[in-house]
Amino acid sequence: MSIEREPAAPRLDVRDLRVVVALGRSGTTAAAAARLHLTQSAVSRALAVAEAHAGVPLFTRTARGLVPTSAGAVLLDAAPGMLADLSELERRVREPAPAPRRLRLVAECHMAYPWLARVVLRLRRTAPAVRLEMPAEHSLRAAEALAEGAIDAALLTSRPPPGFLSTEMMEDELMFLVASDHPLAAKGSLTPRDIASHELLVPTVRTEDARFLRFVFGSRRPRLRVERLAITEAIVELARAGLGIAVLSEWVAGPYLDAPEGGLTALRLRKGPLKRAWRLAHAPELDATAPLLADAIRAAQPRPRLSRG
Amino acid sequence: MSIEREPAAPRLDVRDLRVVVALGRSGTTAAAAARLHLTQSAVSRALAVAEAHAGVPLFTRTARGLVPTSAGAVLLDAAPGMLADLSELERRVREPAPAPRRLRLVAECHMAYPWLARVVLRLRRTAPAVRLEMPAEHSLRAAEALAEGAIDAALLTSRPPPGFLSTEMMEDELMFLVASDHPLAAKGSLTPRDIASHELLVPTVRTEDARFLRFVFGSRRPRLRVERLAITEAIVELARAGLGIAVLSEWVAGPYLDAPEGGLTALRLRKGPLKRAWRLAHAPELDATAPLLADAIRAAQPRPRLSRG
DNA sequence: CGACGTGATGCGTCCAACGCATCCTTGACA
């Protein structure tokens, strides 16, 4: 952030405007003081201050009261409008933000969508006026879409873009699936060497890579063989065919593990379960609606599949 | 003046707007403090005050800085414009009033016009850009015309309308003229009884009446016989014919007294000379030009005819 | 010429605004 120069501070103040307006309407300091709930001396001093701020005399003193100068007339002409504008702005600031008509929500990872659809039903009860949309085409760059205003809220595993709020939502576990007859299946858990020496079958989203690598290997990051696939079924089927290790969220891995055809074994890292933390990021103008959305998401989220660990 | 209610005072202040804008652009209190030439603690407190004034939170505190709430976003959207408006207003107030293109001057009494015409020549030297006009049709109600904006300045013997400035200009003497063979001519001076028992030949302007009566008679005001005439020549000629006492300014009486045909005698009240005080009243927007006009008028004004008394 | 109403001002009080120093919380990184 560069050291920009702030626009020159006005020397005139709201107090100056109010005093000038009251004096212009009253004609004497005593009458203006009554309007402003002050004393005559306070108004006299306040006028002196206002004139010092303006840099020119604003009223001509006569024995019968105060008569605006041409500078004072300019101020008297504009000041009531400015004060009204400020009051109107204050009213707008104070009034609660209107509930949005639509709310575009996107998750950073396709693997959330199977259960995310249920959020629509939940939110329909708590916020009937809001129509929840999920333009999934923004999933691969959810944070950028949020920053650009293309969507209103995003479920992220990465950090929200600068200037956006996010709330802690939940965790899911990334599971490692191999064919049940794969040599690794019998080991029970995976070592970093196992990860490095087999093909990894992962989704196309890359936001997780850094965390994944650090978690598994620490700072020494080997070259991996990675196959990125856009379709979850493809990842699963390649793994079932013994061609590598699928890395999938528990949210989508679960059904395949339970499926009657079987042939898949879930593994964890020996170091422990690999979890992802999810945040709900939202645009500032949604800060009233966001808690409702967060509640709906928490309620719709599936229970963790694996209780062990 | 009725006790009108002043428009509700905005609780937000220029300081609030400046702090919010700086925070919105900086994102942290420390950076905003640098912009505002304050310390971090001052900005933090100022934000708290601004939020108290606004009645709603304006920024959400995060570990990485401040993110505007929807209310804060409303304020951030409008505040820079308001500050710019205020600075612009301040600039307009500070800059000198432009010299008027034309200046409409009127005297409350037709008897000033013979020498008033010379003011045009004087002012042409000191203020060449100003075109001086004298729409004499407003003479009979000069003060009202000034108040209504039909003229810009007026030479008045009465008080200026409320809200208008006036500066002391000069005096002239009202002289009493009778035919030289009139019985009063031999008396040398006039008593109140003389005034009450003869026909008075006066101009149509009535603004002088109250002062005249008070000066001559005090609080006991008798019924007078008064003939009002619009034309100065008519007043003079009726007086010369012995039909009454003409009451005329020294400005117009002088030439008739000096005229070769003669036949007129000037009288004063026994109480002393009857003087009229003249003021130059002008609209507030002329307060820069008015001194020039006043100088021109003083320079053009004829020297008092009678040095005695 | 005196009474009144005007704005200006000296004085004392009080509180808002500020700076300094410090504390608490929260991510980031090793």
Added chain:
DNA sequence: TGTCAAGGATGCGTTGGACGCATCACGTCG
């Protein structure tokens, strides 16, 4: 997992601005 850096909040003492009270100076008006 522990440490550190960076963020905002806050207690404390100081200062200056805003105010009320009382009074002054001046012009107007009766």
